[in-house]
Amino acid sequence: MSKQLFGGLLLIFVIGLALLFKAKVDPDSGPIDFKEGNYPVSESDTAMGNEQSLVGPSEDVPQEMVNDMLDGLKEADRARFQSFLDISQSGRDNDPRIDSELKNLSSELKNQMKKYYRSLAPERRNERGFVSFLISRDAKSVEDLEFVGEVLTEEPCLSMADCKNLSDRDAHTGAVDQVSINYPQLVSLYQLESRLAAGSLDLSISALKEETRSALAKGARSPVPQIREKAEAIQKKYNL
Amino acid sequence: MMKATVVILSLVLGQIAFAALKFDKNVPANIQTQMLEDLAFIGQIQGNGQTKFHQEIFAQVDGPTYKTFFETRIFEVGMNACGGGSAVACVMPFFNPNKMWLTKNFTDFSHPQVARSMVVFHEARHSESKNGNWAHDNCPTPFLDEAGKDKTSIWTGARLEGQPACDSSYKGSYGSSTVMLKNIAKFCANCSEKVRMDADIYAMDQLGRISVPAVKDAMIADFNAP
Numbered sequence: 001m002s003k004q005l006f007g008g009l010l011l012i013f014v015i016g017l018a019l020l021f022k023a024k025v026d027p028d029s030g031p032i033d034f035k036e037g038n039y040p041v042s043e044s045d046t047a048m049g050n051e052q053s054l055v056g057p058s059e060d061v062p063q064e065m066v067n068d069m070l071d072g073l074k075e076a077d078r079a080r081f082q083s084f085l086d087i088s089q090s091g092r093d094n095d096p097r098i099d100s101e102l103k104n105l106s107s108e109l110k111n112q113m114k115k116y117y118r119s120l121a122p123e124r125r126n127e128r129g130f131v132s133f134l135i136s137r138d139a140k141s142v143e144d145l146e147f148v149g150e151v152l153t154e155e156p157c158l159s160m161a162d163c164k165n166l167s168d169r170d171a172h173t174g175a176v177d178q179v180s181i182n183y184p185q186l187v188s189l190y191q192l193e194s195r196l197a198a199g200s201l202d203l204s205i206s207a208l209k210e211e212t213r214s215a216l217a218k219g220a221r222s223p224v225p226q227i228r229e230k231a232e233a234i235q236k237k238y239n240l
Numbered sequence: 241m242m243k244a245t246v247v248i249l250s251l252v253l254g255q256i257a258f259a260a261l262k263f264d265k266n267v268p269a270n271i272q273t274q275m276l277e278d279l280a281f282i283g284q285i286q287g288n289g290q291t292k293f294h295q296e297i298f299a300q301v302d303g304p305t306y307k308t309f310f311e312t313r314i315f316e317v318g319m320n321a322c323g324g325g326s327a328v329a330c331v332m333p334f335f336n337p338n339k340m341w342l343t344k345n346f347t348d349f350s351h352p353q354v355a356r357s358m359v360v361f362h363e364a365r366h367s368e369s370k371n372g373n374w375a376h377d378n379c380p381t382p383f384l385d386e387a388g389k390d391k392t393s394i395w396t397g398a399r400l401e402g403q404p405a406c407d408s409s410y411k412g413s414y415g416s417s418t419v420m421l422k423n424i425a426k427f428c429a430n431c432s433e434k435v436r437m438d439a440d441i442y443a444m445d446q447l448g449r450i451s452v453p454a455v456k457d458a459m460i461a462d463f464n465a466p
Contacts, residue, residue: 091274093353094281098432126350133434160326160349167326177326179445180351186441 061119069112077109084113084134088127098134105138114147122154122163129183136191139201145211148188152219152227157181178226185227189219189234196238213240260311264318267342274347275317278357283307287427293462294423297416301427306420310360313367314340328359331366333373340364352438354424358417358446365413374413379406380451406451410459414449421446422463 066085070078080101087095087102105113117131132151139145157163160177179186192212195201203209219231234240261279263272287301299305314331320341322330328345331337340363346356366373383401400406407414421443425436450456 091350091353092277092281093438094284094430094432094435096432098434124350126352129352130434133437137433160345160351177349179442180349180355183352187437190437190441 060121060124061116065119066116069115073108073112077106077112080105080109081112085116088116088130091126093126093130102134103138105134107141107143110135110138110144110147122157123160125157125160125180125183129187132184133187133191136188136195139191139195140208142207142211145208145215148192149211149215149218151184151188152215152222152231154185156222156224182224182226185219185222185224186230188215189227189230192216193234193237196234196240209240216240261314262316264316267317267319268344268347271319271342271344271347272317274356275342275360278353278360279307279310281353282310282357282361284430285424285428286430287423288429289427290423291419291426291462291465293410293419293459297411297419301423306361310364313364314338314360316340317342319343328356329363331363331373333366333369337367337369337373340367352434352442354421354435354438355442358421358442361420362413362417365416371411374407374409374411374416376404376412376414377406377408377451379403379449383451385448400449406449408450408452408455410450410455410462414446415455415459418443418446418450418459419462426463 083097083101113131120127136148159167161167216231216235222228283303285303290301316339318341322343327343329342331340379400381401421439425440
């Protein structure tokens, strides 16, 4: 057996032991009984029904506020905003309406989406990122780019569970968190870069060029290295 | 309306297709639904190409291929804290390599759909006992990025150096899920722009867990091959 394989097996064994030990010493989990359907469930697992899940309909935005947003739109945009809400709340990222109904958005519709974004809890990373994706993919005004700048200057989110507080980190799956906690910002920069690469952001309009420059400068001042480095790379690549 | 109906129908059919997955009684209904919806989403992917590394690990980019990959590795799903912290899922190969454990973070945290899917495919790879469960390597010390800075698990700290959170092969759990996502980003013909963007963003970040520069370069060459 090679030294590397032995090391790997030993590592898995140690992790397995640590997991079992943790479950055994957790006063909430009780003794382990691995018989079918009788696995240890901690207090927090069983308490789930009382918590607000971050996948599914958002309770952050009161229905009255959503109704006001819908009322502020013309009929065609109202239907598109409803589609936007359906997709955002279902978390089904592969809905084909994303690339049909939710392209070429009117400024009124984008304004309501921006309002919706600001109403969402900061921990709603995917929903917030969905809005920043739609606006930055479709950015064609100074106001849209101001919104991109606003997203890039947000206070950093510290953890998936609570943006204001650090939580225990898990090195094994931490890479997913690393992207998700910065997701709205990374999406904005990804879209800006795609637009610049495709030449679909009209930088011959000086106001748009200035606002793009301003948004990237905000990203480049981010305390989050992942965001700052991405913004700096775009600045350098496109001389902005 | 028509498109929305097609989406709902394909999700329903996808869930039926993954109905063989056995959930423990204590897995909450919302977690079961989310897992089946995510698998259904992966199960409906249609690709128009694949890279050499993808062909080697999964075969072609398409839903049925991913479904077979998952179903031949994971038969049961249970609930566990998976070591606590922000873990979303895990496998415990010494107990039962074909069982995946989910944490309440699976639905409590707001990750994009493709990111959640990446985690379960990463864990499914760990179920391969014949391959030593693709145990992770310790990240090198020091473990620096291209700019010469310490790689961290999140921006606030927790250096990865010395942690069992790297792969030296493109076939390991980090490597294979990077290959899968990068191929979805490049070749998925029926994915939304958001899914392809998400796949690309998460894949490129995950690539940072490959600790051997020559392997990482080979993966980049594989992704960029015409």
